Amino acid sequence: MTYEALAPQQDSHAFVDRYRAEHPEDVLVIDDVVAADQGVTGLIYELAARGREDMLLCRKVNGIEVPVVSNMFASRTRIARMLGTRPEQLHETFAARAAAPVPPRYVDSGPILEDVRSGAEVDLGSLPMLRHFASDRAPYITSGVIVATDPDTGVGNMSYHRAMVHSPTELATSLHSRGDLWRMLARYAERGEPMPVAMVIGGHPLFMLAASARVGYDVDERAVAGGLFGEPLDVVATPAYGIGVPAWSDFVLEGVIDPAAHAQEGPFGEFSGYSSNRSTNNVLRVETILRRRQPMLFDVEGGNTAEHLNLARVPRESEMAEKLKARFPDVTAVHYPTSGTHFHCYVAVRQSRPGQARQIMLGLLGWDPYLKTVIAVDSDIDLTDDAAVLWALATHFQPHRDILTVDGLPGSPLDPSSTSDGTTSRMGLDATRGPEFEGRRIEISDDAMSRARTLLTTLTTGANHG
Incomplete structure (x- = not known):
């Protein structure tokens, strides 16, 4: 297939242009010069402090020759728009499309x-990179998706891995010690061979979402991307190792990871809100750099930002919602709040029998290894509102009766409170009203609220300002 026949809907640049045209109120364009050292991070955290989730386009970043797009995944509404659906249908839409993979x-x-x-032309110092936090060891690649294939089956794998420059031709990176890429590297080690890889930096947001999908080792996330697109992901073969990478990528770093080579990396600002030194300290030796003629840097803001968390938790929520609703039809909603990073989950239940919420919470705590706390509430509670969930906890929950705990289970390696052996305890809090509950929620009539809105609108437009 020729260049001209490529599917333009898979072009990340076209996505940015189209989204800006359709939703200009949701994209903040910065024409002033922004610092590469924490400048983008500062903007995103300040926006969050003001209750804003704008996608950020910085045209001029000091020391970086390309525009920077960041905070793309901070808004669930924006992610739903990427999938052509509404926020309330986000989980169902993602799960359905991810379950219908299309090979690349x-x-x-x-x-x-x-x-x-390639060769002597390879210089990682030429790559655009940002320093995200003052506590980071160095500028980091945060949107790097490593693509590799199993040496026995040929099945591909995609996953995110932070990386910093170790030398002009080497990146220091962490492979997540329980992840699929780590397992794949072990298979190459058994053969005494380095693992060919390609790190993709910059791609359509649906490709980036697919790289976060929670699928089995034998499922190629590039096919999941095809499912999200509703058409095959267009890929080209990298020059040295023939690894299929998106034709519309902005940068691709092709090379190998030698199982025996290691280099220190970290600390890096992780989703927990703490800097993490925990790393497998692997080395990616880059042999070829591929790039678009006029690339952009698609950055993923690190730390405990909505972007960093949403990119991982939308696939996780979708999987948990699908499993729970299939097993427990009275589950009405599932939500992982930003305030809980990846460690808290809220679940809404239409209670029909005693003990039901407890059974559902045990299911969640068993299925998701990152979860430490689940709060179950009734179906009339808005899970996206932390205050509403805490109100339910304050008025429906009795500690002597409504708490369950389990200890000694594997947890997240990035949880700073986990024990030295990596285990954690888990807790379920039943904040549903229960069959014996007595009480009537206060009510305000629709008419009173309508009149209040009309009056306040009049006041805020300046008609009665004095």
């Missing part, structure tokens, strides 16, 4: 092949 389609050419450098 190899094409002969694409924008990513416009500039190919």
Whole structure:
């Protein structure tokens, strides 16, 4: 297939242009010069402090020759729009499309092949990189998706891995010690071979979402991307190892990870809100750099930001919602709040029998290894409102009766409170009203609220300002 025949709907640049045209109120364009050292991070945290989740386009970042797009996944509404659905249908839409994978389609050419450098031309110092936090060891690649294939089955794998420059031709990175790529590297180690990889930096947001999908080892996330697109992901083969990478990528770093090579990396600001030194300290030796002629840097803001958390938790929520509703039809909603990073989950239940909420919470705590606390509430509670959930906890929950705990279970390696052996305890809090509950919620009539809105609208437009 020729360059001209590529599917333009998979072009990340076209997505940004189209989204800006359709939703200009949801994109903040910065024309002033922004610092590469925490400048983008500062903007995102200040926006969050003001209750805003704008996608950020910084045209001029000091020391970086390309525009930077960040905070793309901070809004669930925006993620739903990426999938062509409404926020309330986000879980069902993602789960359905991810469950209908479409294998990638190899094409002969694409924008990513416009500039190919190898050998002595490889210099990682030429890559645009941001320093996200003052506590970070160095500027980091935060949106890097490593693509590799199993040496025995040929099945591909995609996953996110933070990376910093170790030398002009090497990146220090962490592979997550219980992840699929770590397992794949072990298979190459058994053969005494390095693992060929390609790190993709910059791609359509649906490709980036697919890289976070929670699928089995034998499922290629590039096919999941095809499912999200509703058509095959257009990929080109990398020059040295023939790894299929998106034709519309902005940057691709092709090389190998030697199981025996290690280099220190970290600390890095992780989703817990703490800097983490925990790392597998692997080395990616880069042999080829591929880039678009006019690339952009698609950055994923790290730390405990809505973007960092949403990118991982939308697939996680979708999986948990699908499992729970299939097993427990009275589950009406599932939500992982930003305030709980990846460690808290709220579940809404239409209670029909005693003990039901407890059974549902045990299911969640058993299925998701990152969860430490689940709060169950009634179906009339808005799970996206922390205050509403805490109100339910304050008025419905009795500690002597409504708490369950389990200890000694594997937890997240990035949880700073986990024990030295990596285990954690887990807790379920039943904040449903229960069959014996007596009480009537206070009510305000629709008419009173309508009149209040009309009056306040009049006041805020300046008609009665004095």
